[in-house]
């Protein structure tokens with residue numbers, strides 16, 4: 001079995017206490033059975049906190065969030081008391097994994113970093129080199145790549161090459177992908193797409209505000225985003241969405257929809273950057289990282305929200 005990842009993967013480092021949107025706030029984290037069994041064996045000062053900090057009557061058991069929806073083990077310095085007291089190996093599966101995501105194919109597992117983590121966003125969206133996939137591990141097993149997996153990988157490679165063709169503008173590249181997928185986004189205005197996003201389940205009030213601004217503001221000039229620096233940042237966005245979401249077509253068969261979803265996601269984030277520039281007089285790559293973080297947390301981490309958008313692409 002191979003382990004495949006984007007080449008930036010190995011450079012990821014959680015910034016812990018310096019993180020402004022810690023994944024230890026606002027998310028009700030489930031505790032897997034093996035970790036729960038281990039927590040039952042813990043003795044000393046953390047034993048009682050573990051007992052009080054986990055709702056074991058829930059199915060599945062989860063950490064009980066405290067004030068401001070903070071994990072009960074997130075301390076004032078923004079560090080994890082479980083790591084400090086018991087080491088990284090004491091974390092439950094979800095905490096160990098975040099912000100990693102995985103896609104399972106016949107001869108490989110693909111791993112990546114989700115944009116909902118600001119440290120991952122910095123790494124992905126501020127790099128200038130074209131992203132390539134690398135093999136992190138190969139156990140030399142004799143698993144064979146299934147035909148369906150091969151087709152998906154070929155299709156994704158073709159679309160990724162389009163997304164990375166720097167001889168063309170990023171908008172032309174996005175159109176090339178839509179043409180190949182035979183889906184048009186022309187049927188709806190940005191304001192109409194904003195309405196659809198407003199119907200999705202939402203977490204942060206500031207995300208709702210952004211979508212309302214997108215719906216209400218008449219966007220004219222995008223010139224501040226027509227620079228090589230921004231073109232490359234948007235390329236990284238497109239490549240990220242293609243890498244992450246196309247393997248899902250192996251389950252639902254929606255190859256074209258998922259390709260179009262990548263373009264739609266890029267376009268909405270780009271439009272939100274333009275709204276930000278109009279309202280604040282300027283826009284930086286830091287703002288892009290934050291907008292992409294919100295998009296990722298609000299949209300792509302919800303299967304239900306992604307499903308509604310995939311359906312909407314065919315109704316446009």
Ligand code: SF4
Nearest residue numbers: 014015019023117119
């Ligand atoms: S969101 Fe990312 S950087 Fe922030 S605490 Fe979680 S893993 Fe670390």
